[in-house]
Amino acid sequence: MAAFCHVFLLYSSVPAFLDTSHSKLSAQEISSTVTNDVGALDTTRPSNISPGGAFLRAVIVPGWGHASIGSHTRGGFYFAAQAATVYTLLRTRVRIGTAQDRVQLTEGALINELASLGVTDPDEIQEALNSDGRLRDVRGLLDSRKEQHEDLAAFSIFLVLLSAADAYVSAHLAGFPAPLDIETQLSTDGAVDIGIRIQLPNSH
Numbered sequence: 001m002a003a004f005c006h007v008f009l010l011y012s013s014v015p016a017f018l019d020t021s022h023s024k025l026s027a028q029e030i031s032s033t034v035t036n037d038v039g040a041l042d043t044t045r046p047s048n049i050s051p052g053g054a055f056l057r058a059v060i061v062p063g064w065g066h067a068s069i070g071s072h073t074r075g076g077f078y079f080a081a082q083a084a085t086v087y088t089l090l091r092t093r094v095r096i097g098t099a100q101d102r103v104q105l106t107e108g109a110l111i112n113e114l115a116s117l118g119v120t121d122p123d124e125i126q127e128a129l130n131s132d133g134r135l136r137d138v139r140g141l142l143d144s145r146k147e148q149h150e151d152l153a154a155f156s157i158f159l160v161l162l163s164a165a166d167a168y169v170s171a172h173l174a175g176f177p178a179p180l181d182i183e184t185q186l187s188t189d190g191a192v193d194i195g196i197r198i199q200l201p202n203s204h
Contacts, residue, residue, distance in 0.1 A: 051171040058167035062160055065167030069174045078163040085159060089152040096149060099142040106135050 049057075049068045058065030063079030066072070110132055114125055129135055 049171060049174075051168045054167040054171035055164045058164040059160060062163040065164065066170060069167070069171050071167075071170050071174075074166065074170070078159070078166070082156065082159050082163070085152060085156045089149065089156060092145060092149045092152060096142065096145045099138065099145050102138045103135070103142055106132075106138050110135060 054065035054069055056065075057068050058078070061079070062082040063075035063077070066075030066078065107129060110129055111125060114128055119125060119128065
């Protein structure tokens with residue numbers, strides 16, 4: 001059973017502060033305002049999703065684990081980040097294919113040029129290819145695209161693991177109760193009693 005700690009603070013000057021020539025707030029209005037403000041801080045905490053279930057969902061689809069426990073904002077962030085990473089990864093693969101085509105075309109053009117000059121020795125052809133500036137440029141572009149692809153793939157894996165770990169921890173924290181509740185009431189001497197109720201986790 002949850003334990004509750006009540007702390008009451010008495011402010012005898014509150015009624016004098018509230019009683020002005022323009023308006024007077026009743027104890028019911030104060031209680032309603034405070035309750036609404038504190039209630040706005042509380043969010044839905046579904047308890048039917050285990051931390052392991054949230055972890056697996058986040059591994060399958062980043063953001064799904066957070067959405068399953070009611071953390072839609074964080075889930076949307078991870079989903080959008082992973083979608084952007086995958087999109088960039090696919091575009092990089094297309095660019096790698098384009099760079100490979102340019103390398104093959106450049107090599108073919110150089111080999112045909114060397115053949116027209118009567119160069120047929122494989123070693124001489126390879127040396128000429130390695131010393132050609134145009135071919136070095138397109139080969140460098142291809143290497144750069146491949147490195148970018150590897151970096152994006154590693155980042156994508158890291159993002160999946162980060163999303164899964166965050167969903168696992170968030171699912172654990174979702175089981176905790178609301179941190180506090182504030183209650184007010186008007187005492188017989190005209191002062192306002194403000195009570196703070198703190199709910200502690202259940203002890204087994």
